[in-house]
Amino acid sequence: MLDKDTKTMMGTEDTPRGKASPDPQDLRPSVMHSIKLFVLCHSLLQLAQLMISGYLKSSISTVEKRFGLSSQTSGLLAAFNEVGNTALIVFVSYFGSRVHRPRLIGYGAVLVALAGLLMTLPHFISEPYRYDHTRSEDMPQDFEATLCLPMTSAPALAPSNGSCSSYTEAQHLTVVGIMFLAQTLLGVGSVPIQPFGISYIDDFAHNSNSPLYLGILFAVTTVGPGMAYGLGGLMLRLYVDIDRMPEGGISLTSKDPRWVGAWWLGFLISAGAVAVAATPYFFFPREMPKEKHELHFRRKVLAAAATPTVEGEDPPSEQSPGGSPNKQDGLAQIAPDLTVIQFIKVFPRVLLRTLRHPIFLLVVLSQVCMSSMVAGMATFLPKFLEHQFSITASFANLLIGSLTIPLSIVGIVAGGILVKRLHLGPMRCGVLCLLGALLCLLLGLPLFFIGCSTHRIAGIPRQPGAQPEPGLFPGCMKLCSCPSDHFNPVCNPSARVEYITPCHAGCTSRVIQEALDKSQVFYANCSCVVGGGPVPAGSCDSACGHLVLPFMLLVSLGAALACVTHTPSFMLILRGVKKEDKTLAVGIQFMLTRVLAWMPSPVIHGSAIDTTCVHWALSCGRRAVCRYYDLDLLRNRFIGLQFFFKTGCLFCLILVLAILRQQDKEAGTKATVPSPGLEQRLLESGPEKEPKDSRV
Incomplete structure (x- = not known):
């Protein structure tokens, strides 16, 4: 019977939930x-x-x-x-x-x-x-659709309105x-x-x-x-x-x-x-x-x-399922024994009990702020780079994928190595998080000044939300009957003035210069351009295009420093709750960052970007996509939101350190001031009992 029980125990200790493992011959x-x-x-x-x-x-x-x-x-x-x-x-x-x-x-x-x-x-x-607002059967008229044709009549706008x-x-x-x-x-x-x-x-x-x-x-x-x-x-x-x-x-x-x-x-x-x-x-x-x-x-x-473990605490994988009787009280452990209705009823109570821990709550709020910054940056940074520095969407993505993401990974790994090698306790983990957040905030300050103002766009005011009016266009194209909803920009590089279409520049002809690798489109006989042109097709390039690499370097270094706080902040969460609630605390942390950061942050950043638009494309009477932004306002609001979330993260971490310091003081006071009853027992005890009582 002893041998049988021993075999049973050996069979159950390595399988989850204590089930006996099958015999070797049953396993193919x-x-x-x-x-x-x-x-x-x-x-x-x-x-x-x-x-x-x-x-x-x-x-x-x-x-x-x-x-x-x-x-x-x-x-x-x-x-x-x-x-x-x-x-x-x-x-x-x-x-x-x-x-x-x-x-x-x-x-x-x-x-x-x-x-x-x-x-x-x-x-x-x-x-x-259709990038030219014309129908496929009107292909021969594509090139003339946006030219200055004085004899153009109102029915020429029919294809656009008819759609x-x-x-x-x-x-x-x-x-x-x-x-x-x-x-x-x-x-x-x-x-x-x-x-x-x-x-x-x-x-x-x-x-x-x-x-x-x-x-x-x-x-x-x-x-x-x-x-x-x-x-x-x-x-x-x-x-x-x-x-x-x-x-x-x-x-x-x-x-x-x-x-x-x-x-x-x-x-x-x-x-x-x-x-x-x-x-x-x-x-x-x-x-x-x-x-x-x-x-x-x-x-x-x-x-x-660099898997982070703190000295004195076994990793989760090394804890046996039945090693801690208190651990069985956690929701993650008792969940298999509950029905769905009981699980829904129990979850709010455990959630509120977990949120009552001040360290846990403040660290999660700091992670919410940091995640809000990351979510907004990950969603709209490519678009911001396109408009601020006049680069293509492809190049913006390659910069982020080859620079920002790798440095973020390096930051996460570096945070784990520091926690593991230096055996950082809660107080030092808090200090590391605070330093990472503070340096990330300081690196973000120069971003407010790296950029240029919007170049001059003929007929479009710089106030966000305003629509172009005929009276705002130069008088040189009054006879052109230009459609207001077409978009085919041309640039006068000498004066750095951009026109919505060649028609708005008063251009009457189109010239294509063939090259070995590509063809360049020019518009000539432009009444609004000194000398009549020709002017190249496309928007004017930004005067700050050379600043995109310094901008991305600062953003990437800030992201790396923010990611250094990832591992130590998780260690603070694990130290801020009861042992039986650790598994659920991590789940609650993921849920709160999703609900409070990853869901609302892209909408908040998108709304802030929309408020900086100076010219909207219209589709059937509704606002469609923004064509031009006030670049100074766009930079200030986009980087300003990042600065706001970084400041919130820093404030939460300062409170975390204050609480940890107070807890250390209270623990030190209790350790140095023995109770009167204990002191009396120490005096009454003999010399032979001193080592044992002193150890207590």
Whole structure:
């Protein structure tokens, strides 16, 4: 009987929930029973999932131009990725150990892939992109549509006005609705991927190998956002209708403000990558034998991966399920024994109990402020760079993907190394967070002054929200009958004056200069230009184009310093709550940052950007996309929002340090002032009992 019990205990200690492991002869040798293979597959899946989730941010300005969206609407579209995710993430604790986790991860990944395909649907159901406001059957008249033709009559505007029909508006609403639905499904599909994958690895990996596997997982997946921006940089170089190019080709270049890149192609590639990465999950078992051997190179790789652990605290993977009786009281542990209704009733009480911890609440608020800054920067930084420095969307994405994202990863790793190597306690973790936030704030101050004012645009006032009026245009084009809704900008480089169309510059002819690699379009006989031209097509280049690299260097260094606070802030959260509530506290932290930061921040930044617009494109009487911004106001408000959130983070961390210092003083006072009863017992005790009592 003793031998039988011993065998039973040995069989149950390495499997979750205390179930007896099957006999070796019952386990068929299969490559899918390897936790190392699962770590590899999950790393690739999370990389592809983060790539498809972040791809919209890299092409946000292109989607605005293609479908006539304001920045507020596009920010709301980006935020809808978090709606489905936030609504369901709480129930992961409830369903965590009741389901076939690999299979549910596979279903979620398939849903993510379908959502990516759904995002491409608006491209295929919409008409080809018309950048010149003319119909396809009027191709011979394209070049004359924006020229100064004194004999032009009012019916020439009919094609533009005739396109405003109920069908056009219904098609626009359908396209926008499809994109919002796709973003919601994308959030829903990503719910089970990360939590179930991490718990599956932690359950079946060797206790000593689990931190190494998780470190590898996080290191690989952090490359996903960088790949999203890199993919956006490559795809936006291609014309949007590359699959249905007109016979005569197009006369646009990627520097033209009317250029729209192939935004949809990136979603197609990312969805295919997610679908391929999801396939192995349908063959992994619900449970596999727990890994028996420790990896020999574990310590070396752990030092490189910098998985943060604080001295005196065992990592979660090394704590046995039954090692702590108090841990069984946590919601994450008792969730499998509750019904759905009981889980919903218990969750608010545990949430309020967790939020009563001042350290936890203040650290989460600081992370909310930092996440709000990151969310706004990740969504609209490419668009900001396009307008502020007159660079293409492709180049803006390549700068972010090759500079900002890698330095952010370096910051996260550096924070983990500092916590691990220096064995930082709560007080020093707070000091490290405060220094990182303070230096990030100081590096953001010069950004207010790196940029230029908007160059002069004929007929458009510099007050945001104003529309061009005929009286505001120069008198040299009074006889031209220029349509106000056309957009084909030309630039007079000598005077640095931009005109909305060649017609507004009084140009009557068009000249194409052929070169070996490209052709350049010029407009001549322009009555509003001294000497009559010719003037090149396209917007005027910014006088501050050379400042884009210093600007991005400061932004990237600030992002790296902000990311240094990532690991020590998590350690403060784990030290600020009860031991049995640690698992739930991290879940609550993720939920609050989604609800308070990642959902509202893109909308807030988009609304602030819209308030700086000086000329809106109109579509059927409604505001569509902004064509020109007051660049000084845009810079001050965009960087000002970043400064506001950084200041909020710094203020919360100062309060955290004040509370930690007060707690240290109280603990020191209790340790140095013994109670009278204890002092009396020490005096009455004999010399032989002194060591024992002194130790107490």
